[in-house]
Amino acid sequence: MKVFPTDHPEVLLIEPDVFPDERGFFMETFNAETFRQHGLPVSFVQDNHSRSARGVLRGLHYQLNQPQGKLVRAATGEIFDVAVDIRKGSPNFGKWAGAVLSEENNHQLYIPPGFAHGFCVLSEQADFLYKCTDLYSPGDEYGIAWNDPDIGIDWPEMDCVLSDKDLRNPRLRDSEAHLPDYKAD
Numbered sequence: 008m009k010v011f012p013t014d015h016p017e018v019l020l021i022e023p024d025v026f027p028d029e030r031g032f033f034m035e036t037f038n039a040e041t042f043r044q045h046g047l048p049v050s051f052v053q054d055n056h057s058r059s060a061r062g063v064l065r066g067l068h069y070q071l072n073q074p075q076g077k078l079v080r081a082a083t084g085e086i087f088d089v090a091v092d093i094r095k096g097s098p099n100f101g102k103w104a105g106a107v108l109s110e111e112n113n114h115q116l117y118i119p120p121g122f123a124h125g126f127c128v129l130s131e132q133a134d135f136l137y138k139c140t141d142l143y144s145p146g147d148e149y150g151i152a153w154n155d156p157d158i159g160i161d162w163p164e165m166d167c168v169l170s171d172k173d174l175r176n177p178r179l180r181d182s183e184a185h186l187p188d189y190k191a192d
Contacts, residue, residue: 066125
């Protein structure tokens with residue numbers, strides 16, 4: 008497994024070792040000891056799976072009181088995945104990192120707590136799998152506008168399909184009362 012920083016040093020791109028042969032392939036998507044050796048979290052408490060059609064954009068989502076770190080990947084199809092630092096006081100506040108995750112490249116992203124997360128489906132359909140470091144709490148769910156010009160995410164050019172809830176997400180500058188604080192190590 009190889010781990011690389013993205014445009015945001017805390018959002019990490021993970022390239023698992025893939026072992027292909029004439030039957031298909033094998034890869035380890037999570038191994039606690041290997042993750043520990045790379046300084047990644049090993050205590051995930053929830054696994055999620057979503058399937059979406061081309062153009063579906065989900066996000067930008069986060070939890071405030073039960074923030075979730077996420078290990079994300081596309082099991083089928085292709086997505087453009089994004090993480091935005093929303094921690095008040097962070098030297099990287101408002102900075103985003105994005106990566107294409109697909110069944111072909113097998114890449115994963117680790118997104119730490121304190122980041123808003125979203126993705127857009129580039130293929131006809133995609134199965135998106137993610138592990139979380141804390142449980143989902145419906146009363147603790149917040150969002151940031153996917154197209155906030157102050158963040159300036161370079162989303163792929165396509166007609167996006169969003170939920171009504173995601174269409175109502177506020178801009179980052181209008182969310183200060185519901186943002187996590189930055190805690191330097």
